[in-house]
Amino acid sequence: MSRQKAKPERIPVPRRSDGAKPKGSLPLTVTRPELLNDDTDRDFRKLVHNIFAFMARHEAIRDGHARQIGLAGIEYTILISIGHLALDGDVNVKTVADHLHMSGAFITTVTSKLQALGLVEKTQASVDRRRISLVITEKGKGLLRSLAPYQREINDVEFGLLSREDFQFLSRILEALIISSDEAVALQRYKASVKSDSKVA
Numbered sequence: 001m002s003r004q005k006a007k008p009e010r011i012p013v014p015r016r017s018d019g020a021k022p023k024g025s026l027p028l029t030v031t032r033p034e035l036l037n038d039d040t041d042r043d044f045r046k047l048v049h050n051i052f053a054f055m056a057r058h059e060a061i062r063d064g065h066a067r068q069i070g071l072a073g074i075e076y077t078i079l080i081s082i083g084h085l086a087l088d089g090d091v092n093v094k095t096v097a098d099h100l101h102m103s104g105a106f107i108t109t110v111t112s113k114l115q116a117l118g119l120v121e122k123t124q125a126s127v128d129r130r131r132i133s134l135v136i137t138e139k140g141k142g143l144l145r146s147l148a149p150y151q152r153e154i155n156d157v158e159f160g161l162l163s164r165e166d167f168q169f170l171s172r173i174l175e176a177l178i179i180s181s182d183e184a185v186a187l188q189r190y191k192a193s194v195k196s197d198s199k200v201a
Contacts, residue, residue, distance in 0.1 A: 069143040090133045
């Protein structure tokens with residue numbers, strides 16, 4: 001009579017629902033409770049990666065607008081910014097730099113190129129004649145007018161899912177995130193400088 005071999009006893013494998021962390025889990029990248037879901041940062045990572053995805057697509061659209069009028073993306077952005085800011089008064093390098101959250105030196109370089117292309121003029125400011133105002137030329141305005149119908153069609157599709165309330169809420173959130181991101185950049189640079197100083201010491 002043959003003996004049956006005893007089956008090896010199975011060791012229960014803990015499931016994620018049992019509170020066990022998945023194998024190879026990564027450390028949290030945020031700690032604020034508002035940014036966590038079920039003690040994980042997966043939703044935060046998804047948000048950040050979606051921001052990257054949107055930025056890439058929006059930059060591609062911006063560059064496509066620029067190509068329609070023979071400019072690079074940043075040249076187009078600065079040109080149209082000068083035009084819209086001029087509705088509120090004199091525009092200078094600092095005005096554009098503050099609006100686009102860029103350095104004054106960079107804005108100066110690009111506006112000089114736009115001036116060489118005959119799209120922007122630099123004149124004395126009407127209030128403070130020591131300052132140089134930036135004004136779009138008729139040639140520059142003509143380019144923006146020719147772009148507008150194409151631009152409207154594309155932009156309406158890109159932001160077509162937003163209601164008025166969504167649009168206003170998104171605008172407020174982005175403005176707030178720019179401020180907090182500036183603070184984060186400053187902190188990151190400070191920590192990098194401290195680390196560099198400690199290596200030297």
